[in-house]
Amino acid sequence: xxxxxxxxxxxxxxxxxxxxxxxxxxxxxxxxxxxxxxxxxxxxxxxxxxxxxxxxxxxxxxxxxxxxxxxxxxxxxxxxxxxxxxxxxxxxxxxxxxxxxxx
Amino acid sequence: xxxxxxxxxxxxxxxxxxxxxxxxxxxxxxxxxxxxxxxxxxxxxxxxxxxxxxxxxxxxxxxxxxxxxxxxxxxxxxxxxxxxxxxxxxxxxxxxxxxxxxxxxxxxxxxxxxxxxxxxxxxxxxxxxxxxxxxxxxxxxxxxxxxxxxxxxxxxxxxxxxxxxxxxxxxxxxxxxxxxxxxxxxxxxxxx
Numbered sequence: 001x002x003x004x005x006x007x008x009x010x011x012x013x014x015x016x017x018x019x020x021x022x023x024x025x026x027x028x029x030x031x032x033x034x035x036x037x038x039x040x041x042x043x044x045x046x047x048x049x050x051x052x053x054x055x056x057x058x059x060x061x062x063x064x065x066x067x068x069x070x071x072x073x074x075x076x077x078x079x080x081x082x083x084x085x086x087x088x089x090x091x092x093x094x095x096x097x098x099x100x101x102x103x
Numbered sequence: 104x105x106x107x108x109x110x111x112x113x114x115x116x117x118x119x120x121x122x123x124x125x126x127x128x129x130x131x132x133x134x135x136x137x138x139x140x141x142x143x144x145x146x147x148x149x150x151x152x153x154x155x156x157x158x159x160x161x162x163x164x165x166x167x168x169x170x171x172x173x174x175x176x177x178x179x180x181x182x183x184x185x186x187x188x189x190x191x192x193x194x195x196x197x198x199x200x201x202x203x204x205x206x207x208x209x210x211x212x213x214x215x216x217x218x219x220x221x222x223x224x225x226x227x228x229x230x231x232x233x234x235x236x237x238x239x240x241x242x243x244x245x246x247x248x249x250x251x252x253x254x255x256x257x258x259x260x261x262x263x264x265x266x267x268x269x270x271x272x273x274x275x276x277x278x279x280x281x282x283x284x285x286x287x288x289x290x291x292x293x294x295x
Contacts, residue, residue, distance in 0.1 A: 010248040
């Protein structure tokens, strides 16, 4: 069998997709796009950096305040407080962004 | 003609990177039929191939910023489709679509006179012959003859070695001819 004949056969073997193939595909992409905009506002690395900075500042402030009022403050307090504050901020920003999108 | 198409595709990709979903629709319509043929070459099942093709196009859309114009868009896209199809093939045992096969087998039994076959039936015979080939042979044949890729591009798409590609092309040609002769007998010459 000649090469050009073989080429002709194989070209004839081409399939065609179903009529609504492209429409379904575009719908899927649009659905995925609307899902992905609801994800958390900050990435993990941003949270870690933010937490570290906030923990340092909080630690310093707590140390100064505890020296001033002469009370025994747990060393973990500033770190816990920073973590809660950071996640709270992240959640607030996510809700705010989602609310803006829906308006 | 090929240059005009290339310019059009380049323009569409730039629009797509700016979030133009309608541009993506145009791109899909340009490549979907050949892409489906490649997926069926591997999966031997039309409905599964369409699902895998949808998944592949979504991957291409989500990763369009990673396309750096170092190869043609077709090469990049077909690589995604072939990889996704082979991954799916490994995940499950794929059986041939029984209904489709019964129909074409009946056709082969009753309608062996090629002159009485219309274009659609001829196409079915040829598709059936192609789908009897091994996945590697079928995909290499289609990349070479249908998608008109060079051996180097086929190597880039499939990650097969150059000797394997030559071997699959050679064996694929022989096996396709055997399959067509089995289905159509000497009347294969009437198709030419």
